[in-house]
Amino acid sequence: MSALRTARRLLLGETWLLPCGLTLVVAGAVVLVRPLLGTGWRHAGGFVLLAGVCAVLALSVRAGARQ
Numbered sequence: 001m002s003a004l005r006t007a008r009r010l011l012l013g014e015t016w017l018l019p020c021g022l023t024l025v026v027a028g029a030v031v032l033v034r035p036l037l038g039t040g041w042r043h044a045g046g047f048v049l050l051a052g053v054c055a056v057l058a059l060s061v062r063a064g065a066r067q
Helices: 002-011 017-066
Strands: none
Touching: 002 017
8 A cells, every 4th residue: 555655646746756767768768869760769769768667667666665
């Protein structure tokens, strides 16, 4: 129940870790798109973004659960 409560707090904006982390993931993807555009970004880009978002969400939940 604690993890569900923490996830609800994170999604409703009571922390800065999640929005900042997602901003970094998207900014990193934008930086990577130019050099990797012809080498498979169109096929793997979504999975890279998904992995980044999942990692940020997992870190946010872990940090929120400790508090």
